[in-house]
Amino acid sequence: MRAVxxxxxxxxxxxxxxxxxxxxxxxxxxFAVRTDGVVRVWRDACPHAGAAMALRKDGYLNAAxxxxxxxxxxxxxxxxxxxxxxxxxxxRRLKPVASDVNAxxxxxxxxx
Amino acid sequence: xxxxxxxxxxxxxxxxxGAARYLTDYGLEPARVSETGGRFEAIDxxxxxxxxxxxxxxxxxxxxxxxxxxxxMGVAEASVLDAIEAxxxxxxxxxxxxxxxxxxxxxxxxxxxxxxxxxxxxxxxGEISNAPGGSVFRPVNHLGAIGPDAAVRPRSLSxxxxxxxxxxxxxxxxxxxxxxxxTDRFANVGPFxxxxxxLDHHSHFLIGAPPFMHGxxxxxxxxxxxxxxxxxxxxxxxxxxxxxxxxGRHILGSNWFWYFNSPFACHMExxxxxxxxxxxxxxxxxxxxxxxxxxxLLKFRKKWMPGPGIPENGDYA
Ligand SMILES: [Fe+2]
Numbered sequence: 001m002r003a004v005x006x007x008x009x010x011x012x013x014x015x016x017x018x019x020x021x022x023x024x025x026x027x028x029x030x031f032a033v034r035t036d037g038v039v040r041v042w043r044d045a046c047p048h049a050g051a052a053m054a055l056r057k058d059g060y061l062n063a064a065x066x067x068x069x070x071x072x073x074x075x076x077x078x079x080x081x082x083x084x085x086x087x088x089x090x091x092r093r094l095k096p097v098a099s100d101v102n103a104x105x106x107x108x109x110x111x112x
Numbered sequence: 113x114x115x116x117x118x119x120x121x122x123x124x125x126x127x128x129x130g131a132a133r134y135l136t137d138y139g140l141e142p143a144r145v146s147e148t149g150g151r152f153e154a155i156d157x158x159x160x161x162x163x164x165x166x167x168x169x170x171x172x173x174x175x176x177x178x179x180x181x182x183x184x185m186g187v188a189e190a191s192v193l194d195a196i197e198a199x200x201x202x203x204x205x206x207x208x209x210x211x212x213x214x215x216x217x218x219x220x221x222x223x224x225x226x227x228x229x230x231x232x233x234x235x236x237x238g239e240i241s242n243a244p245g246g247s248v249f250r251p252v253n254h255l256g257a258i259g260p261d262a263a264v265r266p267r268s269l270s271x272x273x274x275x276x277x278x279x280x281x282x283x284x285x286x287x288x289x290x291x292x293x294x295t296d297r298f299a300n301v302g303p304f305x306x307x308x309x310x311l312d313h314h315s316h317f318l319i320g321a322p323p324f325m326h327g328x329x330x331x332x333x334x335x336x337x338x339x340x341x342x343x344x345x346x347x348x349x350x351x352x353x354x355x356x357x358x359x360g361r362h363i364l365g366s367n368w369f370w371y372f373n374s375p376f377a378c379h380m381e382x383x384x385x386x387x388x389x390x391x392x393x394x395x396x397x398x399x400x401x402x403x404x405x406x407x408x409l410l411k412f413r414k415k416w417m418p419g420p421g422i423p424e425n426g427d428y429a
Contacts, residue, residue, distance in 0.1 A: 014395055026414065027354075055373050057352035063127035072356055074377025086177050087377075088325050093119075100335070 003108035006032065007053065009101045012039055015065030018058050019044060022109065028095055030109060031060050037080040039108055042082055043096040046070040048089035068094065072074060113199075113291030115307035116229050118269045119158055120184040120285040121331055124165035124173070125235075131162045131375045134275040137266050137351050138380065139203045139344055153298040155331050158231045158269035164395030166389055174221030178327030181406050183222060183272060184213065186229030188309055190204040195224050199289055219285035221326070231268070237335020239384075256339065266333030270367075270383050272313050273329040276302075277375060287314060296364040297390050298400040311388035315363035330371060332381030336367045338404040348382075349412055360409040364396065369406075 006020045012034045019028030030054070032041045044060075046053050051072035061079075062069050068077040077085025082094035097109040103110050125131055128149055136142055140152035140160065149163035163170055163181075170181040187193055193214055200206045200216045207215040207309060213227035240250045250256060276282040279302045286292040286305050294303040295313050304314035319329060335341040342359050349355060356379050358370035367386040374380040398404045416427065 048133070051356060053352050054354045055130070055375055056354065059130075059352075063130065069355065071373035071375065072379065073329075074179065075170055076177075095255075 003100060003102060004111055005102065005106040006030075006041075006099075007106045007107055008105050009039055009107040010105060012107070016058075016060070017060040019054055019060065020109075024107070026106065028054065028057075031058075031062065032080050032099070033063045038080075039101075039107060040082075040101070041099040042068070042108075043095040044098060045095065046072055046075055046089060047084065047092040047094065048073060048075055048087065065074070113196060113307075114188045114309035115290060116186040116188055116231070116309040117294070117307060117312065117331055118183065118187040118272060119227060120182075120225075121159075121180060121272065122161045122163070122170065122182040122184070123179045123268070124163050124167060124170045124181045125179050127375060128162055132429060133371055134353075134375055135136070135162070135384075137348060137353070138333075138382075139263075141265070154233055154268050155232075155236070156265040157230050158333075160269075161363055162208075171215065171217075171223035173327070175323070175326035177377060179375075180328045181201055181223060181271075182215070182225055183412070184225035184227060185307065185315075186231060186309075187226055188229065190228055193226055193228065196290070205357070218282070220274065220278070220282045222274060222335055236336070239339050246334075249382055251298065258339060258343045264335065264340050264347070266335055266344075266382070268334045269330045270312070270334045270381075270386065271317065272331040273317040273328055275319050275321035275325040275329055277321070277323045279303075279318050282318050286318075293391065294395050295393060296396045296398075297363075298404075299397050301400045303395075306389065311390060313387045313389055315365070328376070328378035330379035330381050331376075332383045335382055336382045338384050340369050341370060341382045344413070345372075345382050348372060355412055358409070359363060359412075360406040362373045363404060364398070364407055 012018050013035050019031045021028045029044050030044050031044050035046045053070040055071040070080050073088050075084050077084050084090050084092050100108050102108050106109050118391050143151045143153050151159050151161045155157040197206050197214050200201050215225045219222050221394050222255040291308040292305040293295040295305045295306045305316040337401050354373040358369040361368050368384040371379040371381045
């Protein structure tokens, strides 16, 4: 298991999201969201068509910061579980990415 | 029924300020914008109008999750409005609004409106390619590339694509009741439709889809040519927006395309150079597959040039 640091975990505020491109693909492939104090990391791929989900850089949430939104067809997901509650992939789930915070306070994804 | 094409699309959403910024970044001109909504216009005055999703003045969407609240089409003159009103009143309610337009609903639950067209005529040369042997050229000393400081603006609202649960019924409404023609068709998917007062390949494309998809797939404005469209798309990505498909060139309609994620629960496209057809055109029917959907497909890439420091085997991939 290899830990790849993304950013200081404190850089992600409550109700905010941030995209990352850890493999240098030229576009973000993961994103992190903080909800109720917990930071979770998801693959930036809608279960509907595998589409990249952001509206613009880091734009993964609705206006209230309460839902993750795929801006390809408007699917909405619960930030706690990644379950789709509205849209073409209703009932399906975002792919979680294992993550951790290291001793230096960096949010890291764990690559097997 | 000489319907001239799309005039206005009305959306209701939760983040009005974000959508306003998006439409402005796309190149539309803000007109009458406030915190509660606004109107964003192309050169000819066709527009996207946004409002908060809770605004009680918005007609109902066809399905939950659809943010499109009304599609307004133009007609050449007031007598056509009367004719459409009489036709639709045979089996549904039609409202006359204070601005003189009429409002009703199509057979798929989309709110529709009709108004005497507000499209402003304008004259602005489109993209011209200097082709050996051709007959039309750019004037001598006129430049083909769009300079970094030159603005690019969408010219006119082009088309909208609906996901509908019963595509035969949806098509019949536009063809039999409103005088649209099918110009081409993806077999077992749906028709491209052209209204009677336009030569554009399509103003509507209908896709038969399961009920949970009911809504909009995308909508788009025409740009002045492929160079204008790709320059604008490139700048849009520079502003942080997320491309979905393109740039490329479609086969049916021949339009150049570039699709982007949007705040409208659908994609927003930029398009250019669509074919024109009249009633003498025989519709094609093709299977829906990638090869039939585009003549070629490209992908965004950061600016780069060959020179010192490039890898030994090149840097194309
Ligand atoms: Fe299109």
